[in-house]
Amino acid sequence: MAISPTLQAAFETQGNREFATAKAYFAMACWCEARNWSGFAKLFTVQTSEEQEHAHQFFHFLVDRDVSPEVGSVPAPTSKFSDLIAVAKAAFDLERANTAAIHALYELALAEKDYAAQAFLHPFLLEQVEEEAWTDKLLDKTRQANCAGGLFNLDRHVVREVLGDQAK
Template sequence: MKDIVRQKIGINVDIMDMLNEQISKEAHSSAAYLAMASWCDHNGLVGSADYLYKQSSEEREHMMKIFRFINDNGGTAYSPEVTNVLHDFNSLQEIFETALDQEISITKSINNIVAKCRKVQDFASEQFLLWFVNEQMEEENKFRRILEIFDIMGTDGIALKLIDERIKHGE
């Protein structure tokens, strides 16, 4: 579908398509964090719920950043449809394991787009995406640190409440 309009945009057409796919992934992440936050709220883990509500909002901001970049460069960003969001979890630890897996998947996707940018010499898109590369390193690190707390403290009784409090305070 490389019509004349798509050929006159400021970013590579293939990169634009990959960025639109990334918009969907960011929207799915936002919805997934929202579902995780709801599970935490329902189970009295309000510190973790607050943390995950913020994560959901942050993922939406990432989606919008990409959305605007595409449109600002003459492309067409597409509003994503979000489906297949997991709502049931067995534990708080499972939520954070799922979140880490999700972030690793997003990192791989961003890295694939950056690699394609280099291949097609779309330097503006590559430069734009470098912020996301750094952001993803931070995101993965946060979730790894949270999972280490589970390893240290366990998940029974008061340990779960203490973990929830640590997550709330960003420790």
């Protein structure tokens, strides 16, 4: 089943966005690890893998639609942060931008009446609800832990505290 060139380009863009997000989470993990925030580093490492998997899914969807997708270059992410709150805010912003992009892609799939693309995107729409929820929680908890002891305690439990039952 053919996919329109416009929708193909939009899927390629989203696949590349997912790779860029993975790279951004990896930069956050490295920043945290370099400062001995191992819990935060683990959280962002988990997210790195998840975003890479999402990118693969977008590109494989195109392959399944008989398209040889173009994987584009990914710009270098921000790798300098002033503190853990800035890192949490960067994750928060990343997920809100990704939500807007997924919504725009879904709108395009609706406009083009591409039912397979719409169905493919349903799990990503729901995923973004979860992504926004955990980044909101992460930012709130990081702001609340406004002393060294609070941050130390949060770092020890951040994966379970933020991701809960979905923690890997």
